[in-house]
Amino acid sequence: MNAPLPDVPEVRVVGLPQLTTGFDLVERLDLSMHLKVHGPLEPVTGERLAQLAEAISLRGRGGAGFPFGQKLRAVAKAAIRRGVRPVVVVNGSEGEPPCRKDTVMLNRAPHLILDGALLAAEALGARTLIVGVTRNSTEASIRAALAERGLSDRPTRRGNQLRARVVRTPERMVSGEASSLIRAVNGGPALPPGRRERASEAGVGGLPTLLSNAETFAQLAVAARIGTERYGNTGLPGEPGTVLLTISGAVARPMVVEVPTGVPLRYVLQLAGAPPLPQGVLTGGYHGNWIDAVSAHGAVISRESFSSVGGALGAGAILPIGPETCPLGEAQRVANWLAAETAGQCGPCRLGLPAAAGGLSDVLNGGGQAALEALREVMQAVRGRGACKHPDGSVRFFMSTLSAFTDDLAAHVLAGGCGRETTGVLPLPAPGYEEEGIPTGEKIAVDWTLCKGHGLCADIVPELIRLGPDGYPALADAAVPMHLQGRAQRAVSRCPALALRIEAAPPERPARPALPRSDRKALGSGQG
Template identity: 40%
Template sequence: MTLTFTDVPMSPRLLAPDGTPTDFRTHEQRYGSLSYGDPTALLRTVAESGLTGRGGAAFPMYRKLLSVAEAARRTGRTPVVVANGAEGEPASRKDRTLLRLSPHLVLDGLQLAAAAVGAEEAHLAVEDGASYLESALGQRHDPVPVRVVRLPKRFLSGESSALVQYVSGGAALPRYQNPPVRERGVHRTPTLVQNVETLAHLALIARYGPDWFRSAGTPAQSGSALCTVHVAGREPRVVEAPFGMPLHRLLPLDGMSAVLLGGYHGTWLPAVEAAQLTLDSADLGAGFLAALPADRCGPAETARVLRYLALQSAGQCGPCLNGLPRIAAAFATLATPGPQGGTRADVARWSGLVEGRGACHHPDGTVRLVRSALTTFAAELDAHANGFCTATDGTPLLPVPQES
């Protein structure tokens, strides 16, 4: 059996244009009811759409669906599906905004993903808004039961191995991913973990088809993505933008010195370089952009975030447990005007020592941020070494949770 698609062009696609939460009845009126088709047709549709994960790594969804379904066949175990709504990144808002405004798109996508891999158990993992989602679930009659899981508020809670461990009743701590969770996840069963935004796109692709999905974006990167945009002095905004959109249309770059792309595991870039990029050519991780005004201190922003990241280490791997606090402390020295001796070289060397040495990617992501800061803020770091700072406004730009 093949899927048939209705032709409904929409923009924005995922978030209701009026910005109000959508109940199930409005959801069905707006998008029509869901038809599942058979799993093979659904897989083909996902492959043709080019949908990639929106949780950070941009992995093609159909390849993950295929490998979970294959692992289930090979092991004879019924797979499990987990919707990842953790959004552990403190500066990101896009997943909680999606869950609040369009919960039924995510829940449709979760059911479709379960149908595609043959799962009979599904979980929706979130840090916030669990009771709201439970009442959204109460409005529906889904074939596969969904349990809402409340995650601890930590940067690492949404890492896939930490997530499946927590859903299985353990601690939300990452583990070495061998075998990967798609082979051994929740209850040691093949498990599909997908970001909630990825699932919401799936809900629309199943209705309107791959050609509709590809009508936004570029040939290499199809569709649209939710982005959290931070601009100094304003509340963070969540926008939906097609891949291919120039970054300067998403955030103002005049009067900015640098842009942070991809979140706290992301990359600082000079604003003039960011102005040349589009949404698909930039590495935006889970859709994060922040513009640093020229009168703020980039090293100081980085030092605050690094301290937070070092405290988020799950303390299981020596290089991460010992290395990240040393790097963060040294970077705090660099962020303060005054003599710095060999601290800059130490930070670069220690970064090389922790990279690739953790069970999860936390050290690697942290090192990415450090290296990009050393390059992008090289002139400011020179000024600090000479005893002065060019910044005149000390207001923090990037949010960092209070230490408990």
């Protein structure tokens, strides 16, 4: 199995750097080096900043792609209408295993992110800046950057009324959602609140809140320095500038690459050492879509191009897989992880995703057409009914997998398998990263010589155990999440036949290490 991606993988650039300027000089740009490389930045009024964002078609780079200028105007209007000062939040909570672009920026160019956030805060008249992070390295880097600017949670300089603080969230898929971060900042758990609220109206402390992804603020700072005309000279006319991508999966050199829009996807994959003819390319990460080798060959780096071939730019994660691995087996590993990432707050997430992961396992293990139809029914039941974006994003991944690998699906359904092992090229977290609500590394096991099919276990913990057509329990392949550990133990203790037990999940079989740790030389290679 692949090693997890390091916090800061190798960084490369295609063409002239904008976000990654100076990466060839130092490992991390402190404030002094940042100013030498990028120069000073003058304040911009709110209207001019909104016009700037609209002129460069700046959209959020965290996955949703919402127009930044529209968000900025909405926060300003809400603050004026209510007569309050808004809050600015940088979302650097990157909890998805194949995503590292924001982590790279927070570690290596934190001041470029702060430049954009402080521009927005000044333009809006905000007095509070919050940066959400998930990792030790990003927390240390951003705290150091705030200290270099003399910023803290209390005013420390005469005339400086801005208060800035860092909020640490668990390294989880659901913790990176905007509503989860706001809930964490407000003192609650880093989980979606289960209700739809606009941060621009009521976010941190109930105040209008401008929340955007770390790369988005860095792009804003670049555009404010070089102007719209020069910014627009790079990339496509409709999507100007550069984007940051995290390339992993079946590649020789996992990396974060800064690339202008319009560059062929095949060139970026070749740069990372992907297979010449990949079986498929997962675009947009684990809430994204698969595209085939032909589509990958013709696509260019842009939202529009990816969408036209059924892909998604999303948070900028690109993951090719080679012909040697079973694509459905790869999807099963991710499906188990997605199921364990449930926030546990609604039925589609708490019950549906484990059921879908179990259904995919049934298909892989020879369940035939009946198992495939059951899986499709589960996905249809989950779709569009979740309290947050995690169920829909996960179902999108499931459905894309089934439609992208039809030959492999037919082999599993009709012939009992495709004949290939699962080599584990899609990165997942290493054991021991767990926070509340994610896998414990334990699984429920059943002794079939004792089981009498009473079904009490399925009533107690339906997220992990469901009754099959024969009335006997069918167990999820996913590890027991932390938040279900108590109920799993209760199911074991209440089994009348003493047929259940909790045991350590078996380690996955190692495969070739396609995701090596980067070293100091790689970190300093910058523009190589």
